[in-house]
Amino acid sequence: MSFKIAIIGAGSVGFTKKLFTDILCVPEFKDIEFALTDISEHNLGMIKAILDRIVEANKLPTKVTATTDRRKALEGARYVISCVRVGGLEAYADDIRIPLKYGIDQCVGDTICAGGILYGQRNIPVILDFCKDIREVADTGAKFLNYANPMAMNTWAAIEYGKVDTVGLCHGVQHGAEQIAEVLGAKSPGELDYVCSGINHQTWFIELRLNGRPIGKDELVAAFEAHPVYSKQEKLRIDVLKRFGVYSTESNGHLSEYLPWYRKRPDEITRWIDMSDWIHGETGGYLRYSTETRNWFETEYPQFLEAASKPIDPAKRSNEHASHILEALETNRVYRGHFNVKNNGVIANLPQDAIIESPGFVDRFGINMAAGITLPEACAATCMASINVQRMSVHAAIAGDIDLLKLAVLHDPLVGAVSTPEEVWQMVDEMVVAEAAWLPQYAHAVPAAKERLAKSKVKTREWAGAARRSVRSIEELRAEKAALKQAG
Template sequence: MSFKIAIIGAGSVGFTKKLFTDILCVPEFKDVEFALTDLSQHNLEMIKAILDKIVESNRLPTTVTATTDRRKALEGARYVISCVRVGGLEAYADDIRIPLKYGIDQCVGDTICAGGILYGQRNIPVILDFCKDIREVAEPGAKFLNYANPMAMNTWAAIEYGKVDTVGLCHGVQHGAEQIAEVLGAKSPKELDCICSGINHQTWFIDLRLNGRKIGKDELVAAFEAHPVYSQQEKLRIDVLKRFGVYSTESNGHLSEYLPWYRKRPDEITKWIDMSDWIHGETGGYLRHSTETRNWFETEFPQFLESASKPIDPSRRSNEHASHILEALETNRVYRGHFNVKNNGVITNLPADAIIESPGFVDRFGINMVSGITLPEACAATCISSINVQRMSVHAAISGDVDLLKLAVLHDPLVGAVSTPEEVWQMVDEMIVAQARWLPQYADAIPAAKERLSKASVKTRDWAGAARRNVRSIDELRAEKEALKQAV
């Protein structure tokens, strides 16, 4: 088979390499063309060198091209994969820093909450540019696979306003299922079957079967509380399991910022999180992790290039959805996964226009969702709160309506638990002024926001957050990796 796959934001080097090797694990895909595009020529050169090394070492006929001209990369593409971060780490730092001044302590800040909403404002105009190019120069009927956060907002905009065949992809379900299988004593995650449904980063394991045996709440709670590691790292997640009756896909840190109860006061934050790794609730944890990862890659690039000479091993193919979806569409080998699509009645007690994440099957006829799923009422209520925020955020990003943007932030569960309306209004002004270069839709609103800020009356605080760690140096990272090797 020969067709073209374009990857936008291919400078996300580690993730692009994973997608690339996964796809080449499919025997029929050896002749595929990969077209890489990114704003950074430097990042493109690094990832192309790595992928060229993989192709050369495995003696494949695969073609790899790289260009900063996105439209050229998309020409004739059958599949377009996006893993972009608009504004990079510079804008992301503001997503964490500015809300902290108003008492809003986020672990990740890329889905909802103040940071995730502003992230969506930056991404959506660019997503619509991608869609325009896909409609005009990609292969007719091209499929857009979005990996970029905020997943629901980006996918909502691409489907509703970009008018492109779009599916949003995430790995939260897979990671959660691996955890559950482990605590239940399974020899392999494949022994666990699940139905997981909700919205991205708030999906719920509503039916679990271990080797065909149904797993109930009490057994799952007992298994997690008995686990020597997860009982400490997932305290908040386990508490939600006890109260809601079902386990959430999302990590302790991520889940904490989608709810109004656990991060509203510094003493509450430290009670529910674990500092053994960023993902368990650390203030700005993913920002620190992303910064360290970027610095590490830049420094250790020769090692990454050397490792690319290893043979591709199909047994090590990851559980990221993209390669499996492409394989099902092209070969008709059916694939079951969990996908982000427009609801339209798939989940009976969530709004029809929402982007939901739920089970589906893929074959030559496309992605076929399992319909008629009803969430437990508490899960639906939590999802609906976020959906309302997502809807307003998408509409604000499309219209450039700064008042609607402020209302979206005001209705965010964690923001509402921490901040007053006056604080929210000033915080949003500060964020759009700081990020003006990435917010073209708000250009007309920026001067008035600056004027309001010059007369600001709301007091802010100089605060690093309840649980902040400093970015580690390369030497510190090396020492930590060496210590882990010695421990093993």
């Protein structure tokens, strides 16, 4: 087989390398072309050198090109994969820093809440530019695989306004299933059969079977509470399981900021989170992790390049959906996964226009969703609160409507639990002004926002959050890695 895959945001070096090696685990794909594109020539150079090294070490005919000219990369592409972070860590830092001034403590801030909503405002104009290029220069009927957050908003915009065949992909379902299989004592994750459905980052394991045996709430609660690690790291997630009756796909830290109950007071935050790793609820945890990872990669790049000389091992193919979707579409080997698509009646008690994440099957006819799912009422209610915020956020981003943007932020569950309307109005003004370089649709609104900020009497505070850790230096990371290696 010979076709072209374009990867936008290929400067996300580690993730691009994973997608690349996954796809080349499919024997029929050795003759394909990868076209890498990014706004950073530096990062493009690094990832191309790594991928070239992989191709050379494995004696493959695979072609790898790299360019900052996105349209050139997309020309004739059958598949387009996006893993962009619009605004980079600079804008992301403001997504975390500014809401803290108003008492809003986020762990990740990339899905909803104040940070996720502003992240969506930065992404959506760029996503629509991608879609325009795909329509104009990519292969007829090209499929757009979006990995970028905020997943639901980006996918919603691409489908509804970009008019491109789009699917959103995330690995939260796989990770949650691995946890469940582990606590139940399964020998491998494959022993667990499940139905998981909802919206991205609020997906729910509504049916579980271990080797054909149904698993109920009480057995699952007992298994998690008995686990020596998860019982400490996933306290909030276990509490939601007890109350809702089903387990959520999302980590303790992710889940905590989508709900109005666990992060609205500093003393409550420290009660429910775990500081052993960023993903369990640390204030700005993903920002710290991302900053450390970038610094580490830049410093240790020669080692990453050297590691690329190893043979590709199909046994180590990851459970990221992309390679399996492409394999199913091109070879007709059926793949079952969980995909972000427009609802259109798949989940009966969620809106038709919502972007859902639910089971589907892929073959040469495309992605075919399993319809007729009804979520437990509490799960549907929680999803609905987020969907309403997502819908307003997408519409605000498309129209450049700062008033609608403020209403979207006001209706966010955690923001509403913490902040007053006056605080929300000022916070959004401050975030739009700070991130104006990445918000072209709000250029007309920035001067008035600056005037309001100059006259505002709403009080703020400089607050690091309830559970903030400092970014570790390269030397600290090296020492920690050496200690773990010695202990292991």
